[in-house]
Amino acid sequence: xxxxxxxxxxxxxxxxxxxxxxxxxxxxxxxxxxxxxxxxxxxxxxxxxxxxxxxxxxxxxxxxxxxxxxxxxxxxxxxxxxxxxxxxxxxxxxxxxxxxxxxxxxxxxxxxxxxxxxxxxxxxxxxxxxxxxxxxxxxxxxxxxxxxxxxxxxxxxxxxxxxxxxxxxxxxxxxxxxxxxxxxxxxxxxxxxxxxxxxxxxxxxxxxxxxxxxxxxxxxxxxxxxxxxxxxxxxxxxxxxxxxxxxxxxxxxxxxxxxxxxxxxxxxxxxxx
Amino acid sequence: xxxxxxxxxxxxxxxxxxxxxxxxxxxxxxxxxxxxxxxxxxxxxxxxxxxxxxxxxxxxxxxxxxxxxxxxxxxxxxxxxxxxxxxxxxxxxxxxxxxxxxxxxxxxxxxxxxxxxxxxxxxxxxxxxxxxxxxxxxxxxxxxxxxxxxxxxxxxxxxxxxxxxxxxxxxxxxxxxxxxxxxxxxxxxxxxxxxxxxxxxxxxxxxxxxxxxxxxxxxxxxxxxxxxxxxxxxxxxxxxxxxxxxxxxxxxxxxxxxxxxxxxxxxxxxxxxxxxxxxxxxxxxxxxxxxxxxxxxxxxxxxxxxxxxxxxxxx
Numbered sequence: 001x002x003x004x005x006x007x008x009x010x011x012x013x014x015x016x017x018x019x020x021x022x023x024x025x026x027x028x029x030x031x032x033x034x035x036x037x038x039x040x041x042x043x044x045x046x047x048x049x050x051x052x053x054x055x056x057x058x059x060x061x062x063x064x065x066x067x068x069x070x071x072x073x074x075x076x077x078x079x080x081x082x083x084x085x086x087x088x089x090x091x092x093x094x095x096x097x098x099x100x101x102x103x104x105x106x107x108x109x110x111x112x113x114x115x116x117x118x119x120x121x122x123x124x125x126x127x128x129x130x131x132x133x134x135x136x137x138x139x140x141x142x143x144x145x146x147x148x149x150x151x152x153x154x155x156x157x158x159x160x161x162x163x164x165x166x167x168x169x170x171x172x173x174x175x176x177x178x179x180x181x182x183x184x185x186x187x188x189x190x191x192x193x194x195x196x197x198x199x200x201x202x203x204x205x206x207x208x209x210x211x212x213x214x215x216x217x218x219x220x221x222x223x224x225x226x227x228x229x230x231x232x233x234x235x236x237x238x239x240x241x242x243x244x245x246x247x248x249x250x251x252x253x254x255x256x257x258x259x260x261x262x263x264x265x266x267x268x269x270x271x272x273x
Numbered sequence: 274x275x276x277x278x279x280x281x282x283x284x285x286x287x288x289x290x291x292x293x294x295x296x297x298x299x300x301x302x303x304x305x306x307x308x309x310x311x312x313x314x315x316x317x318x319x320x321x322x323x324x325x326x327x328x329x330x331x332x333x334x335x336x337x338x339x340x341x342x343x344x345x346x347x348x349x350x351x352x353x354x355x356x357x358x359x360x361x362x363x364x365x366x367x368x369x370x371x372x373x374x375x376x377x378x379x380x381x382x383x384x385x386x387x388x389x390x391x392x393x394x395x396x397x398x399x400x401x402x403x404x405x406x407x408x409x410x411x412x413x414x415x416x417x418x419x420x421x422x423x424x425x426x427x428x429x430x431x432x433x434x435x436x437x438x439x440x441x442x443x444x445x446x447x448x449x450x451x452x453x454x455x456x457x458x459x460x461x462x463x464x465x466x467x468x469x470x471x472x473x474x475x476x477x478x479x480x481x482x483x484x485x486x487x488x489x490x491x492x493x494x495x496x497x498x499x500x501x502x503x504x505x506x507x508x509x510x511x512x513x514x515x516x517x518x519x520x521x522x523x524x525x526x527x528x529x530x531x532x533x534x535x536x537x538x539x540x541x542x543x544x545x546x547x548x549x550x551x552x553x554x555x556x557x558x559x560x561x562x563x564x565x566x567x568x569x570x571x572x573x574x575x576x577x578x579x580x581x582x583x584x585x586x587x588x
Contacts, residue, residue, distance in 0.1 A: 006490045010383045014395065017380040021399050021462060027424045028413045088309035097302025103310070110317050112568060114519055116540055117560045118320025120547045121327065124334070125320065144316025147309050176302075205406035207522035208540075212548060223408040227526055230412050237422045240412060248409045255404045259397050262404060266463055267470045 032241035057242035060233070065218060066225035067246070070204055072135060073221060077142040077203050081150055082196045084143065086188075089154020090180050094166045104155050110148035116208060123212050133215050141213065142203050150195055153265075157191035158184065194261040201251050201262070222247045328557035335551075345558035355559065358537045361449060362518060365538060368453030369460050369517040374509055376457070377464030378502075382494060384465070385472040396469065400462040407459065411526035414455045418442045442528055448535045452527055459523070460516060464509050471505035472498060507578045511571050518563055539563045 033049040058064060088107075092100045122141065123132065131137045158166075165187065169179040185192070207223045214220055220228070226247045233239050255262050328346070331339045349355045380399060384392050402410065417424045418441040426438035441451040475497065483493045499506075521540040524530060530537035530545075539559055547556030 009490070010386055013379050014383045014387075017376060017383075017461075017465075018395060018398055020458065021402055024413060024417055024424075024458070025401065025405075028416060031416065031424070084309045084312065087305045091302040091305030095302035095305065100302060100306075103306055107309075107313065110313060112515070112571060113317065113321055114515070114540075114560075114564055114567065115317065116519070116521065116543060117324050117564050118317055120543075120553060120556060120560075121320040121323035122316060124323075125315075140312070141316050144312040147312055148317070151306075151309050176305075201404055205408075207406070207408050207525075208544070211525075212544075223406050223522070226412055227408055230415070230526065234415070235422075237416055237419065240416055244409045244413045244416075248405050251404055251406065252401070255401070259400070263396065263400055263466050266400075266403065267466050 028241045028244050031238055032245045034238050053238045053242035054246060057229075057239050057246060060239065061225060061229040061243050061246075062217075063222065063225060063243070063246050066220045066222045067250075069135075069219055070222040070250075073138050073142060074200055074203050076135070076139045077146070078196055078199045080139075081143045081146045081199050081203075082192060084147060085150030085154045085195060086185065086192060087180075088147075088151040089156075089158050089188075090184055092151070093155035093158025094161065094180075094184055095176060104152065107148045107151045107155075111152060115145050119209065119212055126213065132213055133219060135219070137213055138210060138219075138221075141209055142206065145206075145209070146199050146202060150199065153195050154188065154191065157188045161187060190261075193258070194265040197254060197258045197261045198265045200254060204251050324557045324560055327553055328561045330554045332553040333551035334547075334553050341554065345554045346562070348555065349558055349562065354534055354537060354542060355539075357534050358539045358542045358559075361536060361538050364449055365453060365456060365520060366514065366517040368450075369456045369520070370510065370513040372453075372457045373461035373464045373513055374506070376461045377468055377509065378499075380461070380465045381468035381472055382498060384469055392469075396466060399465055402459050403462045407520075407522035408526050410455065410459055411523050414458075415442070415527060418451060443532055445532055445535050448528055448532060452524065452536050455523060455527065456517075456520060460513055464513065467505050467509055467512075468502055471502045475501035503578070507574065510574055514570055514574070515567060518567055 032053055033051065034053070035050040091097065092104050126132045126137045126141075161184075165183060166179060169183045170176070174182070205223060206221075207227070210221045210224050211227070214224060226243050229243050230240060233243075327338075329340065329342060331341045331345075384395055384399075387395075405413075416422075420426060420438075420440040420443065423441075425441065426435070429435055429438050439447055442448050479497045479501065480493060483497050486492075488496060518539065520538060521544065524536060524538050524541050525544070528536040530541050540563070543556045543560050543563075545556075546552040546559070
């Protein structure tokens with residue numbers, strides 16, 4: 001194969017792959033910004049753009065309320081998950097107590113279980129406690145679901161540190177807590193940021209668990225509300241597209257700013273599994 | 274997953290007089306893990322154990338629980354919806370595992386051959402589908418597939434191919450592949466970044482040597498890239514295999530399993546039986562079956578690779 005043909009092939013593959021990834025996203029954004037709800041061939045009439053659909057979808061779909069619910073869940077679940085992962089990862093990866101390997105194996109095993117598997121009994125547990133349809137149940141469940149990856153991730157981060165780093169502080173007489181605060185946590189800060197970004201994405205995007213746990217409208221998270229919204233307004237294509245843009249916006253923004261962390265987390269996380 | 278041996282030698286410990294502090298450290302270490310373990314036990318381990326138990330019972334979710342032994346499992350074998358769901362799961366695995374690995378490999382190879390600045394940009398765009406909520410992906414793609422106002426049929430009409438326009442998700446034959454395309458769309462960016470990171474870890478000398486030997490692009494891919502990506506391939510297979518079964522949000526919001534049962538998958542059937550139809554025992558049996566199948570498949574893949582010495586590449 002000659003160089004020219006090779007180059008052509010390279011760019012052809014790239015063009016097709018990028019088009020496949022981006023075209024639906026651009027299409028939906030264009031429809032969301034369209035001034036006139038069109039019938040047929042929506043993409044060809046996207047010349048007259050407006051933000052009005054976003055405002056209308058926001059009001060009609062009550063996305064203010066559901067984005068608020070999602071924010072409350074994320075506001076509690078993300079920091080707590082990250083903190084508990086940091087603590088456990090430090091215990092397993094840096095302090096390496098007896099059986100820490102077995103504990104880590106337990107979290108890694110939990111990573112393989114489809115979480116859907118325990119969802120029904122969990123619903124009955126919360127129901128028995130009278131806690132279904134509360135933020136408490138959602139937040140606690142989200143934390144538990146994210147911890148297997150978080151613990152595994154932070155344990156890997158601490159294990160990759162040179163042993164002397166932690167030992168030196170310990171020999172100097174620092175308590176394990178003091179060592180974590182002054183040496184451990186600052187050193188693994190990049191891993192913490194990545195974990196928080198991934199946790200935010202997974203918690204924000206979660207659908208099945210809130211679908212089962214939440215029944216009242218005021219608690220609905222954003223993914224739930226767009227699902228209910230589509231049941232009612234599917235025929236209004238501009239409104240639906242606007243709703244998609246609204247719900248995807250927070251995570252896509254986080255991705256725009258932290259894309260390196262998102263990609264590194266997804267890749268390294270998968271590789272180390 | 275290997276557990277590194279502790280670097281602490283007993284002699285050094287005694288000399289430093291830190292045997293006592295090590296014991297205190299042990300307790301300390303356990304305390305750091307306990308909160309996470311408590312959440313794990315409450316939210317995951319206990320409920321999954323309960324699911325295993327419930328799969329041996331007949332229960333509607335409210336009334337008395339009746340022990341039925343393995344009846345739920347034997348009933349699954351002759352249950353037409355379950356066999357349909359399993360068959361559909363195999364098709365979804367093709368779209369979630371096989372195709373993304375091929376496309377992901379091709380795009381990763383291509384991206385590794387262009388300038389760094391462009392690579393970062395394209396990588397960001399290609400990974401975008403992986404960060405969008407599956408619900409939004411499903412709703413968005415419904416707008417793409419919508420028969421009358423949808424983007425796809427509109428596009429086909431605009432380029433004079435309106436004869437190809439179809440009710441994509443409403444057609445019994447097309448609904449499953451159309452759903453599969455969305456699964457591919459969600460998955461290949463992740464596979465691509467995985468392979469791209471792997472290619473960048475392959476020693477440049479190997480590529481140089483291939484060039485000196487006069488290998489073209491294809492020769493290089495066959496003799497350097499693919500062997501160098503053995504470990505990433507394994508990871509991609511395991512991750513996409515798990516994702517092939519975790520598609521509830523996509524199916525629920527795209528087709529609800531329809532038309533008929535054309536796109537029903539195991540997780541959707543668990544939801545329908547467990548939540549909608551009050552057949553908790555049967556739903557649990559499906560859930561446990563998927564998990565066992567999945568874990569066996571994953572362990573099988575790991576075992577195969579380990580036996581072939583794929584571990585060296587993992588180092």
